[in-house]
Amino acid sequence: MNLNEIYNDYGGMVYNLCCRMTNREMAEDLTQDIFIKIHESIADFRNESSLSTWIYKIALNHCLNHIRREKLKKIFSLDAVFHSGVEPVSPPSREPDRIYETGETGNELHSAIMQLPTGQRTAIILQKFENLSVKEIARIMEVSISSVESRLYKAKTNLARILLHNNQGAMQ
Amino acid sequence: MKHQYVRNVMIQYLDGELNRSASDRIKLHLNECKQCNSEYRFLQQTWGQAKIQVFTPGPELKMKIFTAINQQPYPGGSSAFIDLLFRFSPVTLAVTLGLITGLLQTNQLRTNLNQISSSGIPVIETIDEIGNFPGDSPENFILTSTGIGSLQ
Numbered sequence: 160m161n162l163n164e165i166y167n168d169y170g171g172m173v174y175n176l177c178c179r180m181t182n183r184e185m186a187e188d189l190t191q192d193i194f195i196k197i198h199e200s201i202a203d204f205r206n207e208s209s210l211s212t213w214i215y216k217i218a219l220n221h222c223l224n225h226i227r228r229e230k231l232k233k234i235f236s237l238d239a240v241f242h243s244g245v246e247p248v249s250p251p252s253r254e255p256d257r258i259y260e261t262g263e264t265g266n267e268l269h270s271a272i273m274q275l276p277t278g279q280r281t282a283i284i285l286q287k288f289e290n291l292s293v294k295e296i297a298r299i300m301e302v303s304i305s306s307v308e309s310r311l312y313k314a315k316t317n318l319a320r321i322l323l324h325n326n327q328g329a330m331q
Numbered sequence: 332m333k334h335q336y337v338r339n340v341m342i343q344y345l346d347g348e349l350n351r352s353a354s355d356r357i358k359l360h361l362n363e364c365k366q367c368n369s370e371y372r373f374l375q376q377t378w379g380q381a382k383i384q385v386f387t388p389g390p391e392l393k394m395k396i397f398t399a400i401n402q403q404p405y406p407g408g409s410s411a412f413i414d415l416l417f418r419f420s421p422v423t424l425a426v427t428l429g430l431i432t433g434l435l436q437t438n439q440l441r442t443n444l445n446q447i448s449s450s451g452i453p454v455i456e457t458i459d460e461i462g463n464f465p466g467d468s469p470e471n472f473i474l475t476s477t478g479i480g481s482l483q
Contacts, residue, residue, distance in 0.1 A: 162397075162400070163397075166393055166396065166397075170388060170392070170393065171387065171388060174386060174387075174388040174392070175385065175386050178386040179386075183386065186386070186388075187388070187389075187392055187395070190388065190392060190396070191392070191395060191396045191399055194396045194400070195396070195399060195400055195403070198400050266380075266384075267377060268377050268378070268380050268381060268384070269384075287381045288381060288384070312343065315340075315342035315343050315346070316339045316340065316342075316343075318342055319338055319339060319340075319341045319342045319374060320338070320339070322373070322374060322377055323338060323370050323373070323374070326370075326373055
């Protein structure tokens with residue numbers, strides 16, 4: 160299978176995952192980086208898992224690395240602002256992940272998902288949007304099935320709380 | 332049944348993940364509690380968005396990706412070369428390094444021979460593949476740190 164065929168079959172899937180893990184503005188750059196990685200390491204693919212699982216793993220790791228980098232950037236930039244004595248324009252969020260919220264406006268579900276811890280976020284995105292089974296999610300995330308089930312349960316409880324809380328705020 | 336518990340498991344209820352007993356109790360509570368029912372409807376609508384939400388990449392993205400890949404000097408660049416190096420077993424690496432060292436030594440030998448010839452010492456033209464010198468047995472020569480010289 161050449162890269163052109165891989166892109167035709169999985170390009171949309173990778174782009175969608177990037178949109179959901181981060182935001183649409185970042186998704187194109189992330190998708191490009193992920194396909195460069197796929198191009199570089201396609202020779203390593205050994206059919207030990209399905210091609211889609213292998214691609215999901217690469218895409219997910221890249222997105223998670225990007226999220227970690229952005230968190231660090233956010234922390235260091237805030238640190239710089241505080242040390243320079245200049246008042247920040249807006250108060251810092253308690254959760255660095257919230258930086259992504261502004262990337263997607265008008266989508267309360269996406270905003271709520273962005274507030275979840277990355278483990279719960281990943282599990283819920285793979286299950287709800289990518290329609291993957293718990294077993295497949297466990298393989299991609301390299302954790303046990305019970306761990307995925309626990310993350311999914313917590314993610315759904317947290318999402319209900321966030322969505323209802325945001326809805327109450329909007330109603331007032 | 333506590334309202335907070337119902338709120339916490341509303342999405343699991345929507346996804347049909349609760350056991351029958353819990354599911355029946357939630358159903359009963361939603362029929363009786365207006366507040367929870369209203370919240371349930373909101374979540375039902377919002378959670379339903381997940382199924383229809385699909386992002387489509389623009390056609391220019393494919394072009395952008397393939398242009399970026401084609402601009403790479405060779406797949407992977409330096410990182411791929413390092414990966415390739417580490418993929419070799421230690422034995423293969425040792426043999427490769429040995430060959431490289433051998434080649435470098437041969438070149439040094441040639442340089443030394445040229446230096447000897449220019450200094451008036453009898454010239455040795457070439458060395459055959461197993462290291463013998465044409466027309467002479469190797470015992471007649473000594474190998475020094477500065478090059479090869481005749482014993483005579």
